Amino acid sequence: MDGSFVALGDGLHRRVIAILAAQALREPSGLTREMSLESLGIDSLGMAEILFAIEEAFDVQVPFNANDPGATRDLSTVGGICDAVEALVSADRG
């Protein structure tokens, strides 16, 4: 993995975590990759707000449908969301 990508990822993860922490009413430092959104008390409306904030912050479209039986990406944990946003941003740039 080259340095610039790590740098992109680090900053990006921090920004995503800040969005999740704000929604969960917690300090960003209290969030870990393994934490589920459910454990953070984020419900379906909270999820919709998070995706809205991410789309606004990174200028990407997150393909997520609350009803989809075969969801393509795991967005149930902090780490899962960070990885998904990173993939979307990278795809966008490249």
Add this chain to the structure above:
Amino acid sequence: MTRRVAITGAGSVNALALDVPGTYAALAAGRVAIGPLEFEDVERLSVRIGGQIRDWDAEARHSRQELALYDRAVQFALEAGRQAVAQSGLTLAPDEALRAGVVMGTGGGGYTTIDDSYRAVHVEGKNRVHPFTIPRLMHAAAAAHLAMRHGLKGPAFTVSTACASSNHAMGQAFQMIRSGAADVMLAGGAEATLCFGGLKAWEGLRVMSPDGCRPFSADRNGMVQGEGAAVFVFEEWERARARGATILAEVAGFAMTSDAGDIVMPDPDGAVRAMQGALDDAAMAPAEVGYINAHGTGTAVNDRSEAQAIRRVFATPPPVSSTKSMHGHLLGAAGAVELLAVLMALGEGVIAPTAGWNAEDPEVLGLDVVPNVARRARVDAALTNAFAFGGLNACLALRRV
């Protein structure tokens, strides 16, 4: 003596057809009217399908002066009302008009008028909008124009409870006639929110399907919006009988409940109490019910909650179908258009199917959802459900004549 309530006329325009016979034929054929949406800026939406009314020639239907005052939803309501009154053969003497009224349901009111007006001032940089913008967009416009058109001088108002609006409206009309507050009520709902702003707002909730409405099917992935109106003539039973009107069905009971829980997540308990309440109000045993028109939006949470609620009220659930699969979800007009499926079941002995059904869903196992193909059956009584955002539930119970 208890006053009973007859339905003596029905009218509708929706994506399936621009009248009731056409709608019955389409429902019986399981025809899906959901397709690509056509309106300005549709390419900027992530979901571009809906149950849109085609070939609605507003200019041919209305004068220029009328069009300045009639939002698309009002146009739909007036045409549905015209059909309903024509079928019922309703005439009102001056004193009777004082005891005749109208209750309409709508979720969005004049949504396209709002969208167009905002576009004019925010996007096109104009500094003024049409002087009739307010009377055109107000939620009560359809009720007011129906009252004017048909000379209804009694109670006239609009109910707005999101996706339960028209069930609440029809329930109000029913209660007013039964209680003696009125003798004749037009009741139903009208909705026309298929425009850029209307759908853009829904996009954010991420509950809409990009490819179709498949209620109760394992592969369902959300709701699909529709538009249109349905209006019915509710009439005090003896009055209808005395003038020799054809009675399409009896409105026998109504109940409304609130989940008092979550603004978007339904609670089966509220749905159970609404259905049980409508049965109790109608003095109807669960075993009498031969058909339930489901709210059936095709979202995972609705289908799961509604299936659970039906199983709690009915030891042996009757056939259940969601016609939203064909005409889409008409929001505040949903219950009104879906009452047509109930009238068809009671009057014609044909149960409309749940179209788009592909596979058994473990969450709704045990429900007969009349998949894809209509069914002949004698239906003596039926329920129709509406469970709105906000946890606002309204259920009507009807009987065959």
